[in-house]
Amino acid sequence: MFVTLDPAPPRAVPPHAPANGNDGLDPTDSGGRGPKGRRGPGQKDRGRRQPAARKSPAAEPAAPLASARAARRGRQHRGARVTPYLYVLPAVVLLVVWSYSPLAQTLYLSLFDWNLLPTSPKRFVGLENFAEALTLPQVGRALVNTLVYITALAGFSLALPLVIGLAAQQVRGRWKTFYQALIFVPFLLTPVATSAVWRWLWADEGGLITLVLRSLGLDVDHVFRDQSLAIVAIIAAVGWQLLGFGVLVIAAGLAGINPDYAAAASLDGAGWGRITWRLTLPLLSPTLVFLGLMTILLAAPWTFSLIDMITKGGPVDSTTNIYYILYQFGFQNFDSGLSAALGVLFFIAFGLVALGFVETTERLSFYDD
Amino acid sequence: MAFVIIPTMEPAVQEPGHSTHGQAAAPGPAPSSRRAGRWAARRAASDLPVGSRAWGRLTVGHLTLAAIALFSIFPVYWLFATAFRPTSDALSLSLIPQALSLENFRYVWNTIPMRDMLATTFVMALAIALGQLFVATLAAYGFAMWRFPGKKALYLLFIGSWLVPFQVTMIPNYLLVSRLGLLNTVAGVVIPQLCSAFAVLMLRQHMQAFPKELVHAAQVDGRSSLATLWRVIVPNMKPALAALGIMLFISAWNEYLWPTLILQKSTAVVQVGVRSFLSAEGNNWGAVMAAAGLACLPVFAIYLFLQRYVVDAFIRSGLK
Numbered sequence: 001m002f003v004t005l006d007p008a009p010p011r012a013v014p015p016h017a018p019a020n021g022n023d024g025l026d027p028t029d030s031g032g033r034g035p036k037g038r039r040g041p042g043q044k045d046r047g048r049r050q051p052a053a054r055k056s057p058a059a060e061p062a063a064p065l066a067s068a069r070a071a072r073r074g075r076q077h078r079g080a081r082v083t084p085y086l087y088v089l090p091a092v093v094l095l096v097v098w099s100y101s102p103l104a105q106t107l108y109l110s111l112f113d114w115n116l117l118p119t120s121p122k123r124f125v126g127l128e129n130f131a132e133a134l135t136l137p138q139v140g141r142a143l144v145n146t147l148v149y150i151t152a153l154a155g156f157s158l159a160l161p162l163v164i165g166l167a168a169q170q171v172r173g174r175w176k177t178f179y180q181a182l183i184f185v186p187f188l189l190t191p192v193a194t195s196a197v198w199r200w201l202w203a204d205e206g207g208l209i210t211l212v213l214r215s216l217g218l219d220v221d222h223v224f225r226d227q228s229l230a231i232v233a234i235i236a237a238v239g240w241q242l243l244g245f246g247v248l249v250i251a252a253g254l255a256g257i258n259p260d261y262a263a264a265a266s267l268d269g270a271g272w273g274r275i276t277w278r279l280t281l282p283l284l285s286p287t288l289v290f291l292g293l294m295t296i297l298l299a300a301p302w303t304f305s306l307i308d309m310i311t312k313g314g315p316v317d318s319t320t321n322i323y324y325i326l327y328q329f330g331f332q333n334f335d336s337g338l339s340a341a342l343g344v345l346f347f348i349a350f351g352l353v354a355l356g357f358v359e360t361t362e363r364l365s366f367y368d369d
Numbered sequence: 370m371a372f373v374i375i376p377t378m379e380p381a382v383q384e385p386g387h388s389t390h391g392q393a394a395a396p397g398p399a400p401s402s403r404r405a406g407r408w409a410a411r412r413a414a415s416d417l418p419v420g421s422r423a424w425g426r427l428t429v430g431h432l433t434l435a436a437i438a439l440f441s442i443f444p445v446y447w448l449f450a451t452a453f454r455p456t457s458d459a460l461s462l463s464l465i466p467q468a469l470s471l472e473n474f475r476y477v478w479n480t481i482p483m484r485d486m487l488a489t490t491f492v493m494a495l496a497i498a499l500g501q502l503f504v505a506t507l508a509a510y511g512f513a514m515w516r517f518p519g520k521k522a523l524y525l526l527f528i529g530s531w532l533v534p535f536q537v538t539m540i541p542n543y544l545l546v547s548r549l550g551l552l553n554t555v556a557g558v559v560i561p562q563l564c565s566a567f568a569v570l571m572l573r574q575h576m577q578a579f580p581k582e583l584v585h586a587a588q589v590d591g592r593s594s595l596a597t598l599w600r601v602i603v604p605n606m607k608p609a610l611a612a613l614g615i616m617l618f619i620s621a622w623n624e625y626l627w628p629t630l631i632l633q634k635s636t637a638v639v640q641v642g643v644r645s646f647l648s649a650e651g652n653n654w655g656a657v658m659a660a661a662g663l664a665c666l667p668v669f670a671i672y673l674f675l676q677r678y679v680v681d682a683f684i685r686s687g688l689k
Binding site (some may be wrong): 344 | 394401438445451530540541561566594626639652660664676
C-alpha cells in the first residue's frame with residue numbers, strides 16, 4: 001500500500017516502516033487491488049528511474065529515502081519469502097499426495113500387469129495394457145455411452161434450464177424463490193435415495209411411471225433390464241437431479257445482466273426475441289459455457305453412483321460408462337494395469353476437452369464490461 | 370475428489386461482470402422503485418420497457434416454473450408418501466396416503482444400526498467440511514494477499530486438479546490408504562479429501578474482494594499475518610465461510626464412491642449401509658423408501674431451516 005502510494009507522499013513512509021517490516025504481509029501486493037498492472041510495472045519503473053533521477057539536483061533529497069525504501073523492501077521480501085508458502089503448503093501437500101502423485105502412479109501402473117495384491121509381483125508389460133484397452137469392445141461401448149450421457153444430461157442442465165429461465169424471466173420475488181426452492185431439492189438428494197426412488201417409480205409392479213405408461217398403451221416392463229431403455233431411465237434420474245442446478249445457475253446469470261441494456265435496446269425498437277438473441281444470450285454465454293463444463297464434470301460422479309446402484313453397468317454393458325469400467329476393471333476384475341491404462345487415456349482426453357473449453361470460452365464469451 | 374455442488378467461475382469471468390453490474394445497477398431506478406410497489410418493481414426489473422404488457426409472459430413463466438417444480442418435487446414427495454404408508458397398503462397408488470404410520474421407519478431403525486450410521490456419517494461429513502474449510506482458508510489467504518515466485522504455477526496446480534477424474538486416481542489412493550492402515554476407518558475416508566481445490570478457488574475470490582484497508586490497519590497495529598487472518602478476515606467472512614461450509618458438508622454427506630471403497634463394513638456410513646439394505650430388502654418398497662428418506666435427513670433438515678440462505682449463498686458465492 002505504502003509503496004504504491006509513495007510517489008505522492010514520501011514522508012508517510014518511514015514512520016510506518018518498522019510496523020511493516022515486522023509483519024509478514026507484503027504491502028506491495030496486499031495494497032493493490034487497484035487497476036491491474038499498475039503495481040508491478042510501477043515498481044520496476046522506479047528502480048529503473050532512480051539512477052536518472054539522482055542526476056537531477058532536485059531529486060537529491062529523495063535519494064536516502066529511496067535507498068531506505070529499497071532496504072526495507074529487501075527485508076520484507078525476506079519475510080514474505082516463506083510466509084505465503086507456509087499458508088499454501090498444507091493444501092499443496094494434500095493436493096500432491098492425493099491427486100498428482102496418484103496420477104503419476106496411475107501412469108506407472110499402466111505399464112504393469114498386477115492384480116492389486118501386495119504379495120503378488122508386478123509384471124512389466126510395456127504398452128500392452130493400452131493396446132488391450134483400445135481394442136476391448138466394452139471400452140468402445142462405454143465411450144459411446146459416455147457421450148450419450150453427457151449430451152443428454154446437457155439437455156437437462158443447460159438447454160432446459162435456459163428455456164425455463166427465459167420463460168420465467170417475468171416471475172420475480174417470493175414466487176420465484178418458492179419455485180426455485182422446490183426445483184433445487186433433487187440436487188440435494190443423496191445418490192442412494194435417488195436410486196431407490198427411481199427404482200420404485202419404474203418398478204414393474206406398482207411403479208408409478210410404469211403404470212402411467214401402461215395406461216397410455218406403452219408396455220414397459222423391467223426397464224432396468226431392457227438394453228435400450230435402461231440408459232434412458234438412468235438419464236432421466238440424473239437429469240432430474242441436475243435440472244435444479246442448471247435452473248438456479250441460469251437464473252443467477254440472468255439476474256446478473258444489467259436490465260439497462262434491454263431497456264436501451266427496446267427504446268431502439270428491438271423486440272423480445274431480438275433482445276434475447278442479440279443481448280441476453282451473448283451476455284449469458286459465460287454462464288452457459290460454465291454450465292457445459294459443469295455438466296461434463298458432474299456427469300461422471302452422478303451417473304456413476306446410479307449405474308453402480310441400479311444396473312451395475314448392465315444389461316450387457318448398455319448403461320456402462322468410462323468411469324464405471326475404470327472401477328470395474330480395477331476393483332472387480334483386479335486388473336490394475338488395464339484400469340490404469342484406461343485412466344491415463346481418459347485423463348488425456350479430458351484435458352483436451354478442457355483445453356477446448358478454455359479456447360471456446362475465450363472466443364465465445366462476451367463480458368459485460 | 371469430492372464433487373462440486375456450487376458453481377464458481379474463473380475469476381476473469383466473474384470480476385468484470387460483477388463490478389460493472391454493481392456499479393451500473395446501484396444508481397439505477399430498480400432499488401428506489403422497489404419500494405414503490407410490487408408492480409412497479411416488477412416492471413422496472415424486467416427486461417421489458419416500462420409500460421409494456423407483461424401479463425402473457427408472466428402467466429407463461431408461472432406455468433413453466435410450476436410445472437418444473439412439480440416435476441422436481443414429485444419423486445421426493447412420493448418417496449416420503451410411500452415411506453409413511455402402513456405396510457398393508459404399500460402398493461396403494463393413492464396420491465395422498467390414507468393412513469400415516471411410522472411402521473416402515475421403525476422397521477428400518479430396528480433392522481440396521483441407523484443411529485450409529487447417521488452419527489458416523491455426520492462426524493465424517495463434518496470433519497471433511499471443517500478440514501476443507503480450514504485448509505482452504507489458509508491457502509486462499511496465501512494466494513490472495515501475497516505475490517510470490519511460483520504463485521501462478523501453484524494456482525494452476527489447483528485448477529488442474531479439477532481435471533483429474535477421481536476414478537483415475539482411485540487405485541493409487543486406495544493403495545496408499547491401505548498402506549497407512551486406514552482401511553475401514555473414517556480417517557481413511559476423510560484424509561484424502563481434506564483439500565478441496567474448489568473451496569480454495571472460491572475463498573480466494575472472496576478474500577481478494579476483502580477490503581484491504583482493514584488488513585492494513587491490522588498490519589499497522591503490528592498484528593502478525595496469522596492474527597490478521599484469524600482476528601480480522603475470518604470474523605468478517607463468516608457468512609461466506611458458513612455458506613461454503615454448508616455446501617461442503619452436504620457434498621461430503623452425499624459422497625458415495627470413496628466411502629464405499631474404503632469402508633467395507635456395510636454398517637459404517639449411511640450411504641453404504643442403506644445401499645446394502647436396499648439390495649437386501651428388494652421390493653419391500655415402504656422400508657426401502659424409509660431407509661432412503663433417513664439417509665437424506667440431515668441435508669433436508671439443513672435445507673428446510675436454511676433454505677433461503679442455502680439458495681442465496683449458492684447463487685451469491687457461485688455467480689457474484
